[in-house]
Every structure is written in structure tokens, then in C-alpha cells.
Amino acid sequence: MAPGLKRFTDVAGDGTPRLDDAAGEELMCVERAASVALGSRAPEPPGTLFITTRRVIWLSEAEKGKGYAVDFLDITLHAVSRDPEAYPSPCLYTQIEAEADSDEEDGDFDSEANGDSQLPKISEMRIILADAAQLDSLFDAFCHCAELNPDPTAEENEDGEGMTNGGWIHGDEDEHMVDGIDPEFFIPTPIGQNGGDGLSSSVLELQINDQRFEDAEEEEARENGH
Amino acid sequence: MLFFSYFKELVGKEVTVELKNDLAIRGTLHSVDQYLNIKLENTRVVDQDKYPHMLSVRNCFIRGSVVRYVLLPQDGVDIDILHDATRREARGG
Numbered sequence: 533m534a535p536g537l538k539r540f541t542d543v544a545g546d547g548t549p550r551l552d553d554a555a556g557e558e559l560m561c562v563e564r565a566a567s568v569a570l571g572s573r574a575p576e577p578p579g580t581l582f583i584t585t586r587r588v589i590w591l592s593e594a595e596k597g598k599g600y601a602v603d604f605l606d607i608t609l610h611a612v613s614r615d616p617e618a619y620p621s622p623c624l625y626t627q628i629e630a631e632a633d634s635d636e637e638d639g640d641f642d643s644e645a646n647g648d649s650q651l652p653k654i655s656e657m658r659i660i661l662a663d664a665a666q667l668d669s670l671f672d673a674f675c676h677c678a679e680l681n682p683d684p685t686a687e688e689n690e691d692g693e694g695m696t697n698g699g700w701i702h703g704d705e706d707e708h709m710v711d712g713i714d715p716e717f718f719i720p721t722p723i724g725q726n727g728g729d730g731l732s733s734s735v736l737e738l739q740i741n742d743q744r745f746e747d748a749e750e751e752e753a754r755e756n757g758h
Numbered sequence: 759m760l761f762f763s764y765f766k767e768l769v770g771k772e773v774t775v776e777l778k779n780d781l782a783i784r785g786t787l788h789s790v791d792q793y794l795n796i797k798l799e800n801t802r803v804v805d806q807d808k809y810p811h812m813l814s815v816r817n818c819f820i821r822g823s824v825v826r827y828v829l830l831p832q833d834g835v836d837i838d839i840l841h842d843a844t845r846r847e848a849r850g851g
Contacts, residue, residue, distance in 0.1 A: 608777070608824040611801070611815035618815070625815060627779075629824075675797065675819050682793045683823040 540601035565662035630655035774829035794822030
């Protein structure tokens with residue numbers, strides 16, 4: 533399934549979204565009088581926001597059958613924005629994993645059809661609540677649900693090679709291990725994710741070819757012998 | 759779990775989190791979980807020209823899987839403890 537924001541139309545008779553019961557999806561909370569603004573588009577007329585254990589679904593009040601959904605897996609960041617210089621109204625700002633060739637913001641959103649085809653490229657969504665005082669609890673709900681949805685690959689990193697290899701950067705020379713370490717070697721620090729980008733793979737190579745752990749123990753023994 | 763334990767030690771300190779989309783956010787580390795999801799407080803965006811709309815958000819939740827680097831404060835690195843922890847981790851496998 534393609535990542536990012538999707539159109540959502542699977543609405544039950546009572547106006548609530550049909551959830552994926554088979555996958556254990558449950559409704560966590562509902563925010564009425566919520567509006568969303570996609571990318572640089574103007575906010576939609578208010579609708580209802582449904583937070584489930586798996587995703588965020590927004591259904592339009594004004595336009596029946598119009599709605600959007602995004603999986604928590606694809607929400608990379610969320611934050612409460614209250615600075616009027618950043619955005620005219622207080623909102624929950626979210627960043628969404630967008631399609632790779634994304635140059636969304638500058639896209640032409642004039643026609644509805646064009647706008648829809650652009651949906652997977654939307655990398656930002658703002659949620660504006662009629663009651664801005666609820667933003668903090670919405671933020672907490674997003675945090676909670678994000679934690680319910682770890683990346684499928686995260687477990688591989690847990691005890692597999694990913695975790696052991698994606699370690700700290702040390703100096704090439706063993707001297708650095710024993711004597712005072714140049715603090716520069718700790719900044720910046722990879723966070724143990726194998727993103728597959730050039731930098732982290734070069735870090736991996738560095739450590740695979742590096743017998744520093746055995747060396748470290750020997751050094752340690754020698755050190756104690758002193 | 760080395761990173762999780764280590765980052766927990768940094769709670770309350772000022773860090774800069776660089777995301778895989780190049781966005782870099784500086785703020786006080788509020789909390790971190792086992793997936794290395796990171797919550798920052800009093801955040802500001804490092805490259806404000808590029809992300810003017812993120813000028814000031816008070817708190818921010820970052821998904822662990824999109825983090826590229828965490829830049830640590832220098833006084834947040836206790837080399838001896840880190841040494842031992844990494845060795846233990848390497849032995850334990």
C-alpha cells in the first residue's frame with residue numbers, strides 16, 4: 533500500500549468510518565468541529581476527526597462522502613503550533629511520509645481532480661479544532677497512537693544485526709578507545725536505524741571491518757595488568 | 759536497548775534531532791520510548807529559512823524511524839559509562 537495521505541470514503545450509515553475490525557482497529561477518540569488543511573491548501577470546512585488505533589480519519593461535514601485518512605505509520609512528526617506567525621490559527625501540525633518525487637507544496641491545487649491525484653504527495657497536514665484548548669489532548673492522543681504503531685522493521689533492529697552494528701562511531705585507532713576519547717567522535721551520532729542511506733551504510737562498513745571489541749577487551753586486560 | 763537506556767539519561771538536556779528529510783529540530787529532550795520515538799519541548803527549527811512555518815512549536819513528537827541523527831550536548835556524554843555499556847552490549851550480543 534502506498535504511503536501517505538489517502539482519500540477515505542468507507543463511511544457507515546451512521547456517518548462513522550468503517551474500521552478494519554479484522555486487524556483489531558479500534559476507535560480511540562472523536563473530535564467534532566475539526567478542520568484539516570492539506571499542504572498549503574486552505575482549511576477544509578469543519579468535519580469530524582476520528583482517531584483510531586491505526587490511523588487518523590477526517591470526514592467532511594459539509595460534503596458527504598469526502599474524507600481523508602493517514603496511517604500513524606506515515607505520520608513522521610506532530611506538534612502543537614500556536615504561533616500566529618507560523619500559522620494563523622492554533623493547530624496540530626503533522627508531517628506525513630510523502631511519495632518520493634514529492635514537490636507537493638508548489639503543485640497546482642486549483643481543480644478538485646488535480647488535487648486528488650496530488651494526495652499521496654501531501655507532506656504536511658494541519659488539524660484545526662474549534663476548541664483550541666483541546667489541542668494538547670489531541671497531541672497526547674497522537675503520541676499514544678504513534679507508540680501503538682511501531683515500524684514493522686523496528687523489531688528486526690531490536691536484537692538482530694541492525695542493533696549491534698548500528699552502534700557508536702569510534703576512532704579508527706584503538707588508542708582512542710582506551711585513552712581520552714575525542715568527543716568529536718560522538719557528534720553526530722547515528723541512532724541505530726539502518727535507513728539504507730549512504731551515511732549509515734558507511735558507518736556499518738566501518739564497524740564490520742573493525743575488530744575493536746576484541747581489541748577493547750585485550751586492551752582492558754592489559755590496562756588492568758598495569 | 760543500549761540507545762533507549764542511553765537516551766533516557768539525556769532527558770532534560772538540549773539536543774538537536776536531524777530527520778531523514780533533512781529537517782533539524784533543536785529542543786529539550788522530554789522523553790524517549792523503546793522505539794526511539796522522541797518528544798522535544800521548547801523546540802526550534804535549525805534551518806528557519808527552509809521551514810519558516812515550524813518556527814516555534816512548543817512540543818513536538820518525532821517518530822523514531824525518521825530520525826537520522828541526534829546531536830548530543832557535550833556534557834551529556836559520560837565516556838566511561840558509555841564505554842562499559844557498549845562493551846557489555848557487544849559481548850551480550
